[in-house]
Amino acid sequence: MATIIEVAAAAGVSTATVSRVLSQPGRVAEATRAKVMEVVAALDYRPNVAARTLRTLRAAKILLTVPDISNPFFASVIRGAEEAARDAGYAMVLGDTRHDPEVEDQYAEMLSRREVDGLVFLGHRLPASLEALVARQGASAPIVNGCEYSPEIGVPSVHIDNAAGSADAIEHLVQLGHRDIGVITGPPISPISRDRLTGALRAAERHGLKDRLCLREGDYGADSAHRAARELLAEGVTALFCFSDEMALGAISAVGAAGLSCPRDVSVIGFDDLPLARFFHPALTTIAQPKGMIGRRAVELLVGILRGIEPVERQLTLAHELIRRTSTGPAPNTR
Amino acid sequence: MATIIEVAAAAGVSTATVSRVLSQPGRVAEATRAKVMEVVAALDYRPNVAARTLRTLRAAKILLTVPDISNPFFASVIRGAEEAARDAGYAMVLGDTRHDPEVEDQYAEMLSRREVDGLVFLGHRLPASLEALVARQGASAPIVNGCEYSPEIGVPSVHIDNAAGSADAIEHLVQLGHRDIGVITGPPISPISRDRLTGALRAAERHGLKDRLCLREGDYGADSAHRAARELLAEGVTALFCFSDEMALGAISAVGAAGLSCPRDVSVIGFDDLPLARFFHPALTTIAQPKGMIGRRAVELLVGILRGIEPVERQLTLAHELIRRTSTGPAPNTR
DNA sequence: CCTGCGGATGTAATCCTTTACATCACCCCT
DNA sequence: AGGGGTGATGTAAAGGATTACATCCGCAGG
Numbered sequence: 001m002a003t004i005i006e007v008a009a010a011a012g013v014s015t016a017t018v019s020r021v022l023s024q025p026g027r028v029a030e031a032t033r034a035k036v037m038e039v040v041a042a043l044d045y046r047p048n049v050a051a052r053t054l055r056t057l058r059a060a061k062i063l064l065t066v067p068d069i070s071n072p073f074f075a076s077v078i079r080g081a082e083e084a085a086r087d088a089g090y091a092m093v094l095g096d097t098r099h100d101p102e103v104e105d106q107y108a109e110m111l112s113r114r115e116v117d118g119l120v121f122l123g124h125r126l127p128a129s130l131e132a133l134v135a136r137q138g139a140s141a142p143i144v145n146g147c148e149y150s151p152e153i154g155v156p157s158v159h160i161d162n163a164a165g166s167a168d169a170i171e172h173l174v175q176l177g178h179r180d181i182g183v184i185t186g187p188p189i190s191p192i193s194r195d196r197l198t199g200a201l202r203a204a205e206r207h208g209l210k211d212r213l214c215l216r217e218g219d220y221g222a223d224s225a226h227r228a229a230r231e232l233l234a235e236g237v238t239a240l241f242c243f244s245d246e247m248a249l250g251a252i253s254a255v256g257a258a259g260l261s262c263p264r265d266v267s268v269i270g271f272d273d274l275p276l277a278r279f280f281h282p283a284l285t286t287i288a289q290p291k292g293m294i295g296r297r298a299v300e301l302l303v304g305i306l307r308g309i310e311p312v313e314r315q316l317t318l319a320h321e322l323i324r325r326t327s328t329g330p331a332p333n334t335r
Numbered sequence: 336m337a338t339i340i341e342v343a344a345a346a347g348v349s350t351a352t353v354s355r356v357l358s359q360p361g362r363v364a365e366a367t368r369a370k371v372m373e374v375v376a377a378l379d380y381r382p383n384v385a386a387r388t389l390r391t392l393r394a395a396k397i398l399l400t401v402p403d404i405s406n407p408f409f410a411s412v413i414r415g416a417e418e419a420a421r422d423a424g425y426a427m428v429l430g431d432t433r434h435d436p437e438v439e440d441q442y443a444e445m446l447s448r449r450e451v452d453g454l455v456f457l458g459h460r461l462p463a464s465l466e467a468l469v470a471r472q473g474a475s476a477p478i479v480n481g482c483e484y485s486p487e488i489g490v491p492s493v494h495i496d497n498a499a500g501s502a503d504a505i506e507h508l509v510q511l512g513h514r515d516i517g518v519i520t521g522p523p524i525s526p527i528s529r530d531r532l533t534g535a536l537r538a539a540e541r542h543g544l545k546d547r548l549c550l551r552e553g554d555y556g557a558d559s560a561h562r563a564a565r566e567l568l569a570e571g572v573t574a575l576f577c578f579s580d581e582m583a584l585g586a587i588s589a590v591g592a593a594g595l596s597c598p599r600d601v602s603v604i605g606f607d608d609l610p611l612a613r614f615f616h617p618a619l620t621t622i623a624q625p626k627g628m629i630g631r632r633a634v635e636l637l638v639g640i641l642r643g644i645e646p647v648e649r650q651l652t653l654a655h656e657l658i659r660r661t662s663t664g665p666a667p668n669t670r
Numbered sequence: 671c672c673t674g675c676g677g678a679t680g681t682a683a684t685c686c687t688t689t690a691c692a693t694c695a696c697c698c699c700t
Numbered sequence: 701a702g703g704g705g706t707g708a709t710g711t712a713a714a715g716g717a718t719t720a721c722a723t724c725c726g727c728a729g730g
Contacts, residue, residue: 001449003716014680019718029678044467049450050388051716054685059385069429070410070610078404078431091445094404094429096413106426113381114336132379222614246611253614275405276581279557279588281616338686349710354688364708386686389715 002043011039022047053114062090062302063116064295065107067123069096071220071246073272073291074122077146080295081120088303090117097123105129111142118142118302120295124190126153139314142305146298147289149315150191156305156314158298162192163199165287165320169241169269170203172285172322177331178239178267179209182232184218184225184251186243196243196271218243222250229254238266238331245270245277248284252327263329273323283325290318337378346374357382388449397425397637398451399630400442402458404431406555406581408607408626409457412481415630416455423638425452432458440464446477453477453637455630459525461488474649477640481633482624484650485526491640491649493633497527498534500622500655504576504604505538507620507657512666513574513602514544517567519553519560519586521578531578531606553578557585564589573601573666580605580612580621587615587662598664608658618660625653 008015013032020028021036028036039045053059062085066074078094085092093116095107108127111119119130119142126134126143134141134154145157173181183200186193197215204210214237216228225247229240233254240255242248248270255262262268262282270277273288297316304310343350348367355363356371363371374380388394397420401409413429420427428451430442443462446454454465454477461469461478469476469489480492508516518535521528532550539545549572551563560582564575568589575590577583583605590597597603597617605612608623632651639645 001447004718005716015717016681016719017679020679023718027678032678046444046448048389048716049445049448050385050394051685052718053385054383054389054687054716055718057685069404069413070407072405072407075405079433082431091441094431096417096429098414109381110384110426113384115384222611226614249611249614252616253618256616276557276584279561279584281587281591283588339688340686350687351689351711352709355709358688362708367708383686386715387688389717390686390688392715 001048002045004045004047007036007039007043007045010043011036057114059115059117060090061093061116062299063093063095063107063110063119064299065095065097065104065119065121065123067097067099068220069094069098071244072274072276073244073246073289076275076291077122077295080292081146081299082295083292084296084299084303088299090299090303092299099123101125101127118144118306120144120146120298120302122146122148124148124150124192126150126155139310140305140308142302144298144302144305146294148190148192149195156301156316158294158301158316158318159192160289160294160318160320162195163202165271165289166196166199166241166243167203168320168322169271169287170200172324172328173239173241173267173269174203174207174209176239176267176328177333179212179331180214180235180237180239181209181212182214182216182229182235182237182240184216184228184232184240184242184247186218186220188217193243200241218247220244220247222246222253225250226254226257230258233258233260233266238333239328240266240268242268242270245272245274245280245284245286248277248286248327249280252280252282252284263327265332267328267331269328273321277323278325280327282327285325285328286323288321288323290320293318336383337380339380339382342371342374342378342380345378346371392449394450394452395425396428396451397634398428398430398442398445398454399634400430400432400439400454400456400458402432402434403555404429404433406579407609407611408579408581408624411610411626412457412630415627416481416634417630418627419631419634419638423634425634425638427634434458436460436462453479453641455479455481455633455637457481457483459483459485459527461485461490474645475640475643477637479633479637479640481629483525483527484530491636491651493629493636493651493653495624495629495653495655497530498537500606500624501531501534501576501578502538503655503657504606504622505535507659507663508574508576508602508604509538509542509544511574511602511663512668514547514666515549515570515572516544516547516574516576517549517551517564517570517572519551519563519567519575519577519582521553521555523552528578535576553582555579555582557581557588560585561589561592565593568593568595568601573668574663575601575603577603577605580607580609580615580619583612583619583621583662584615587617587619598662600667602663602666604663612658613660615662617662620660620663621658623656623658625655628653 229251270286277284564586605621
C-alpha cells in the first residue's frame, strides 16, 4: 500500500502538498493539484486512517449500540441513524450488545479509547465505564440515548411518549368495548416498560378498569408472550395489549393455539409497528414509533455535541401513532 | 486522556516497560508489573488504538457487511460471526449496505485503508474496489463470502446447498399430494436465487411437474410475495414455495386475503427458518439454515487467512434441514 | 528600484505506541 | 576472579498523516 511519502516523491512535491490536495484542494495551485491527483490514482493511494486519527484526534466515526440486533424494530432506527451520520460526514459503527452489560462495556471502551468520536446507545443502561465520563464532561459528553429515556443518567435522548402511546392502546381497546384486558409488559428494569405500564394503568383508571387489568411480564420476545397469553386467555380476557409487535405475534399464535380466533374472540394490539406487522395474520393493530426519525435525531443531537453546539432540547419527544388494522375488533359480548 | 508517557513517568519506568506490562506481562518483573498496573488504574489509562494500529499495522477488527439489516435472517448470522470474532481476539464492525453497491464500496474502503483487517460479506457482490485486491493477493486476500456463493469471484465462502434445500421443499409438497405448485423466487441476479430455482426445477422434473411449476419473481420481501401470491392463487395453485420466510409471511397473508385458508386450501413453505417462523399463523414449515454456524465458520475461515493459514476447504457447505410445521398439509384434492 | 504582501509550497514537529536492539546487573561455572 | 549467560529494563526508531510555521516567488504600489 502506497504511503503519502511515495505519492509526494512521485509527484515531485512535499507530503504537505499531497495532504492539502486531498483535504483542502482550494489551497493548492490547479496544475499541482492535477499532477498529484494523477499520481494518487496511478498508485491507488488511500490515506491510512490510523495515522490520520492519531494526528487529528478525530476518528470520524460514531458508534451505535443496539441491545438486540435480531429485533427488527431496531433495523429502522439503525437506517435512520446511518443516514444522518453519513450526511454529517461520519461513518457508523454498529454494535450488538445482546443485552449483556459486559458487551456494552466492551463497546463503550471504543469511546474511551477514541476509536470513535461519539456513542448513540439504544438500550436503557449507560455502560459503567462511561459514567465517569458523563460526570466529568456533563452536557459535552458525546453520548446520546435513543428510544429509551432515563433522566438519572444525564444524557440527551430521543424517544416517543411511551406512557401516552400505551394509554392510546388501552383507550382503543376500551372504545371497542373490551373490559377484560390482558397486558403483556416488558421487564420493569427498562424505563420503557415502566412508562408503558404507567400509561396503561392511567388509561385504565380513567375508565374504572385499573384493578381489572391483568398484567403479565414478558421480555419483548414472542416466546414469553406466547406463554403469558396462554395464561391470560385462561383467565378470560377478550383483549391483549403487548408491549412489542413481536410479543403480539406470540400472543396471536397463542390465541390460535387455544382454539380461539383473533379478532373475533380476542383482540390483540402491539407496539412499534414493525414493517412486517401488516402481514401478520390478522394484520396487526399497533402503536407506531417514528423509528427512522428516532435514529436520525439521535445522531443529529450527537453531531451537534461533537461540534460544540449545546443542544437546546436535551430530551426530544417524537410523535407516535395508533395504526388500526384487523387484529382488534369489538369485544365479543358487545355484539 | 493519559498517554503511555505519563504512565511511564508516574511509575518511574520507560514507556517500553509499560507497553510490555500491558501486552506481555510475563516478560516483566512482578514488582514492576504491580507498580505499573497501579498507575494505569490510577490514571485510568487506555492505550490509544490509532497509535497501536499505526504501529502494528493490525486493527484487530473484522468488518461484516450485510445487505439488509432489517432482515432478521442475518441477525443470527451476525451473532455467530461476532462470537467467533470475539473468540479469536477480533472486534466486529457491522455494516448495512442496503443492497447499494455504492455503500458496499464505501465499506470496502475500510479494508483498503486498513481500518479493518478483513471482510466477511454476506451479499452476492464483491465490491468493485476489492476486485483488484483479490486478483493481486489471491487466496491470501482477507475476504470471505457468507450465505451466498459465486465461484467466479474467487473468494472462500460458507453456505448451504441451496439447490438441495430447495429440492427438499418441492419434494415435501409433492409428497403431500400437491401438483399445482407456485414458486416465489428471488431476483435472478443473486446466485442463491438461481441455485434455489435450479433445485426446485430439478425436483419438479423428477415428478414430471417441471412445466407445471408456476414461477413468480419476488425480492425476498413480504410485499412482493403478497402480490405474487395473489396472482398465483388466481391460477389455482394449492401450494406456495417461497424463497424466504418473510415472503412466506406475505404469501400467507395473501391466502387469507383471498378468502382461503392455510393449510386447508393452500400450503405454504418458506426458507431460512427465522426465529419468528414458528409463531406465524399457521406456524411455518420451512427449510432451516444453520445461520449462526454460517457466521461462525465464515469468520473462522477469515481468521485463518489472517494468520496465514491457507484453508483446506475454500468452500464450506453446511447442512440444511426441513422443519415441518403446520403451514403445509395434504393437497385439497387428495383428501 | 525597493518594499511589502499574498499565494504556493516546503520543513519539520507532532500524535502515541510498539519493538529491535542496547545496556546493565547479577549469578553461575570453571 | 573472569567469562558467559540470563533476565529486566531502557533507548530510540519507526509507523503515516496533518499542520504551524518558514520560505520563496512574483507582482503591485510608491
